Amino acid sequence: MPPRRANLPLLAHLFTSLATAATRAAATSYSVLDYGAVADGRTDCADAFFSAWGAACADEDEGPAAVVVPAGEYLVSRAKFSGPCRSGAVAVDIAGTLLAPVPYAGVQLWIVFQNVNGVSVNGGTLDGRGQAYWACRRAGGGSSCPAATRSLTIYRSRNVLVRGLTSLNSAGIHVTVQASTGVAIVDTVVSAPGDSPNTDGIHIKQSSDVTVRNARIGTGDDCVSMVEGSSDVWIQGVTCGPGHGISIGSLGDTPEQVAVRNITVKAVTLSGTTNGLRIKSWAKPNSGLVDGVSFSDVVMRNVRNPIIVDQNYCPGNVTCPTEGSGIKITNVSYTDVEGTSATPVAVRFDCSPSRPCTGITMRNVRLSDGMQQRPAESLCRNAHGIAYGQVAPPSCLDDDQETPCYK
Secondary structure (H helix, E strand, O other): OOOOOOOHHHHHHHHHHHHHHHOOOOOOOEHHHHHHOOOOOEEEEEHHHHHHHHHHHHOOOOOEEEEOOOOEEEEEEEHHHOOOOOOEEEEEEOOOEEEOOOOOOOOOEEEEEEOOOEEEOOOOOEEOOOOHHHHHHHHOOHHOOOOOOEEEEEOOEEEEEOOOEEEEEOOOOEEEEOEEEEEEEEEEEEEOOOOOOOOEEEEOOOOEEEEEEEEEEEEOOOOEEEEEEEEEEEEEEEEEOOOOOEEEEEEEEOOOOOOOEEEEEEEEEEEEEEEEEEEOOOOOOOOOOOOOEEEEEEEEEEEOOOEEEEEEOOOOOOOOOOOOOOEEEEEEEEEEEEEOOOOOEEEEEOOOOOOOOOEEEEEEEEEHHHOOEEOOOEEEOEEEEEEEEEEEEOOOEEOOOOOOOOO
8 A cells, every 4th residue: 555645845845935925024133143143253132032932922913023133153052942832833033053062061951942823934054053962972972972962943833934044063863843734944955974873963853744845964972863753754855965865764663653644755865875875773662653754866976875674773782672663664764775885785674573674665766785785685585565667686575465574
């Protein structure tokens, strides 16, 4: 059964049009400079940003209001922009750069939009300045290192557009979408070194109707990650690398996780990443579901694990669980995927013996071993489905739904 297609690119287009009109026709603009912000990169401007937001959110004039951040560098210790707003849609127009406090500020969430509806964030740069935190992690600081600061969080919100944003060097996740619906992230740049720990580019959790379009993401973890409760997600036009690829999961580490459904990944390029298209779950009996995932028009360039389903996920390989994953993975398709693998095994379906993968479809998948200039290999464990068209390496999927196989 093919996954249902949500018209999410249209949703992003509508958000873009509405945000552009809102910015141009804003009844009132509230500049952070008028509330005491100083663009010197040293003065904490958190109060000024909060005050400008409060005024825009409470504006009762006809038409949307706008918070304006002029060019310059603004140190912001933290900012929580909460709604609902009387003015309805609020545009946050950023021409400058927001600087996170350093080092070890102890702030887990830096910039937060919470309980808002119809907000657009246009342009600007967020510089998380996570270098000192990464150094602590690399040095084995463990619990002595503070919690990683997430740069931008959209929480319990609706109809939010993030457009033209650049996120640099986040200590932790760059952009988080959680418990929200109708969120579009377009024309975005995310950048952090490939060895920066846990710096996911865009992280989606317990959210629906989310679009990620036209993004350049290079970071030290997943370029885009989708965990429990992600549904009706459309990812298109993403360039990923360095990073860990585009991932669903990890899932199944804790009980009672909401299903991941209706995920579309289209027209993406992955270069030099550790993984390409990945679904991962722990080998624990906690139940869950991944249903209706479509990967299409994908280019791989020297990717270590181009296509991988790993239901024995255990980073570090220390005290790994062995009960078998309780996550059911079904109706996953790979169409028009081509490129090179940095390892001999280009396709790996390592599924659970207790909940085998079913309904996997492969059509026109052409992956070669880029290092050895020889045909790549595929590996299947407890994986069932069908392959047609040109498929290389040859499919190892088992058509028999009753008898799991290992090839």
